[in-house]
Amino acid sequence: MYASLCVVSLGIAGFFWWQGATLVMPFVWLELLVVGAAFSVYARHATDGERIVLQGEQLLVELENAGHLERAEFNRQWVRVEPKSGDGSLIEVSGQGRSVRVGRHVRPELRPALAREIRRALRGCNG
Structure with missing residues (x-):
């Protein structure tokens, strides 16, 4: 699920980056990093x-x-x-x-x- 979120977000960001909105890509990477960290924290406690x-x-x-x-x-x-x-x-x-x-x-x-x-x-x- 996380991989599909990465693919979709990076695809959309890549499109806008290609159109000239260069600041979109750093914010997408930041978003994916934060969401990945949240998934990691959740996974640690999922079996508590x-x-x-x-x-x-x-x-x-x-x-x-x-x-x-x-x-x-x-x-x-x-x-x-x-x-x-x-x-x-x-x-x-x-x-x-x-x-x-x-x-x-x-x-x-x-x-x-x-x-x-x-x-x-x-x-x-x-x-």
């Missing part, structure tokens, strides 16, 4: 996300941000999930001396529901 998986006795939390993957495993019997309902801040999952904050990609008013869902899933595995 959080993954929370409960597998048997382990709670696995994976956070991906700009290509950096942070992974934490917790024994589900020792996990604490905070804050309590009503608070719109990030949810802290902690246990065994480690902690991670989740909920960046969830609207603040829905974070308490996510915390309740995690707690319910952890309790549900007890039997």
